[in-house]
Amino acid sequence: MVDSIVQLAESVRSGERSAESIATETLQRVDAREPSVRAFLHVDRDGFVAAAREVDAKRARGEQLGLLAGVPIAIKDALCMNGVPTTAGSRILEGYKPVYDATVVAKLRAADATLVGKTNLDEFAMGSSNENSAYAKVHNPWDLDRAPGGSSGGSAAAVASRMCLGSLGSDTGGSIRQPASFCGIVGVKPTYGRVSRYGLIAFASSLDQVGPFATDVRGAARMLRVLAGRDAHDATTLDAPVDDYEAACDLPVKGLRVGIPREYFGEGIDPEVNIAVRRAVSCLEQFGCIVKPVSLPHTKYAVATYYVLATAEASSNLARFDGVRYGMRKEPGPDLRAMYGATRDAGFGPEVKRRILLGTFVLSSGFYDAYYLKAQKVRTLITRDFDAAFNEVDVLCAPTAPTTAFRLGEKTSDPLAMYMSDIDTLPASLAGVPAMSIPIGLTANGLPVGMQIITPHLQEARAFAVAAACERHDALHVGAPPAFA
């Protein structure tokens, strides 16, 4: 199978390949590779093949096919798919089958994509390694003893292992970008409000954003074009026109001012990550970009700010899981409050409980001003950092994460150490600006390194231009993991 979403879709649109043959080949790959990667919680075999046949039938009827015709795409299990099990990686939603499609799922179907199934994640998207899933551990296709990153680790691993060429993730504090970096693929967190959240099981509503993973930049660009836009079901979606991100991949980058935020290269950065990002930046210089150092002085406060705001919002959002309308119910006796408590204690895993407790604490009487309100003010300072930087430069380039993929189990005993691994992705989430991660090289022991490209609000097209330029440079080529090429 080709390694590009755009080529694959065009081969179906032209009639060179049938969607059903691609679906058959995809299921063979899933059968061969899934036992070692464990990216999926549910493979929707029947629905997937039926969708592929429908694409072929549509072409036979002479109808125009969509931009993602016959392209197999995997869906993070935090997104609702009508009639297909959706758990958010939690026991509390075991057996739940949504009665509607998330808007992004409906948009992929309308573009004639074929949906393979639901991918594993940290429970309710809370985590940086996928190890908080209630169901299974996902393995990084570059080294099966390592974490794929999180929380969208299953979506990233499915693409990295070439079980499919594209997938959907959601990013609240880095949950698309960090696994993209760890798995050597492209991952995009759009501007807050660029893509609908309707049908995304909410974690932190002022931060959550859905976005694509793909094997290459152009594939991610085509997916985002399909996904983006105003949705009447989500009042936070923006009405701005959707750019042609794919065309942006061919734009010249000569003369673009590229800022290098010094705070992202300080204490804690792996020397090999530092070298790889600086090499990528020098490649951009060869293309005529003007590189200059900038400062985002409040970066060091991002972890504390994020873990106050995100947990506060989560404690409110997760109140809906009470055993009444969907999912698990535990009824120790004829007492409503006991039912709530027992259901939530049995249904939620330790990280989710930890965050609900922290979020409830920072919102509680006597602590609201000191924690929640304070963090909202620091969020303003972090946003102003980006505003000031973007007065000087057009785009920011930085590591996506301070390290490459860590070993499974390495950080599970220390929640704070796990939180600190998000330091490079949290600031863009708090500011609501778009950011993507692209693979830029391998370390000596063969692990991929990701570079983050951050642009001002709604300037995704500019990021795609920079990302595509990097991808064209031979020195930055990464490709598929050797075991899954």
Next chain:
Amino acid sequence: MSNARTFDRGTVEHVAKLAALSLSSEEAERFTTELAAIVAHVDELAALDTSDVPPTYQVCIPADSLRDDVVVPSLSNAEALSQAPRHAHGGFAVPVFVEG
């Protein structure tokens, strides 16, 4: 500092009650240790002077984001109840409760 109170076992039990979580004794003990370390890290925010800084509640919300108040089709009663652990008489069934 207004938040200098120690984050202790009593705090965890109080917020667990607010959050409708019935924790086991072991869980309460472990969360007390873990959350105390996290709250100590969060306390670093207190060092920043934010007296003249407005809070950010939400970024990039469109001003005219509400649709017209027109009734459109939604889930049927049967669809809405289809995932409930228990339902009766067209509604969600819960244990009897009386709160004063």
